[in-house]
Amino acid sequence: MNIKHFQRMKQTGEKITLVTCYDYWSARIIAQSDIDCVLVGDSAAMVMHGQRTTIPATVELMATHTRAVAKGAPSKFIIADLPFLSYRKGLIQAMEAVEQLLQAGAQAIKLEGADGNEEIIRHCVKSGIPVMGHLGLTPQSVHQLGGFRVQGKEETAAKQLQAHALTLAECGCFAVVLEMIPGALAEHITAALPIPTIGIGAGAHTDGQILVLQDLLGMTTDIEPTFVKKYLEGAALIKEALNQYHQEVKQKVFPKQQHTYENAA
Secondary structure, eight states: OOHHHHHHHHHHTOOEEEEEOOSHHHHHHHHTSOOOEEEEOTTHHHHTTOOSSSTTOOHHHHHHHHHHHHHHOTTSEEEEEOOTTTTSSOHHHHHHHHHHHHHTTOSEEEOOOSTTOHHHHHHHHHTTOOEEEEEESOGGGHHHHTSSOOOOOSHHHHHHHHHHHHHHHHHTOSEEEEESOOHHHHHHHHHHOSSOEEEESSOSOSSEEEEOHHHHTTOOOSOOOTTOOOSOOHHHHHHHHHHHHHHHHHTTOSSOGGGSOOOOO
16 A cells, blocks of 8 residues: 555545554554555554553664564554654754654654644655654543543534544645544534545544554553454463463473474484
8 A cells, every 4th residue: 555545445445454553563463364454553652652642653663673573574654753742843853853753664654633734744745755644632642631531522512523533634644533422423524525534433434433442452461442443352262372382381281392402313
């Protein structure tokens, strides 16, 4: 998949699938799957490093994760998140952050919000860099939003989201993520935009869907968002495997002869 496929899939009505990915071994598995493309999200700060928000993510951290994913899934279209404040310190510093992520292996970058981001989006697009937008719940603004809450429920907020979505399209974004907004609002925005929408907690009528890999595999057990569907009870299966290994070692069942090297003849 490449940048041209996004618009083509919106026009034909074919849904777009994305998952987050942060490391080499899971990227290798995704590379062998039918998934369309991968987001190296700043959610890595939470999922991989145990942070409470995405705010601690840095450009260096994102570049490290992007590099690992790009090595594991070189055939997939890879989008990398610009982390907290990296694109709000002026054009030069923003482009330096973009440069690091693309040199690490990303084909596109994603940033949150519309207000104040118009210049960097236009500059990236004019520089040949695809940009994905992100509206609704924007986790880097979690403190201003008062927590991880559904956005756009009130009429004024809904109209603002619609206006911001149009702004992102006009600035040249090739797609926009809509996170945790009412399904009817997401459907309206999707119909109004010339670019694809990618939903996460935004109902069934967006042009595509994205989920955190660990969520859909059932690896996350402490927080279970309403919009997540588990396709595997991964945590339980891994725990079972670990306990089986533990018991076999204790009971002297593992290793067996076939797991042992023989002396040279």
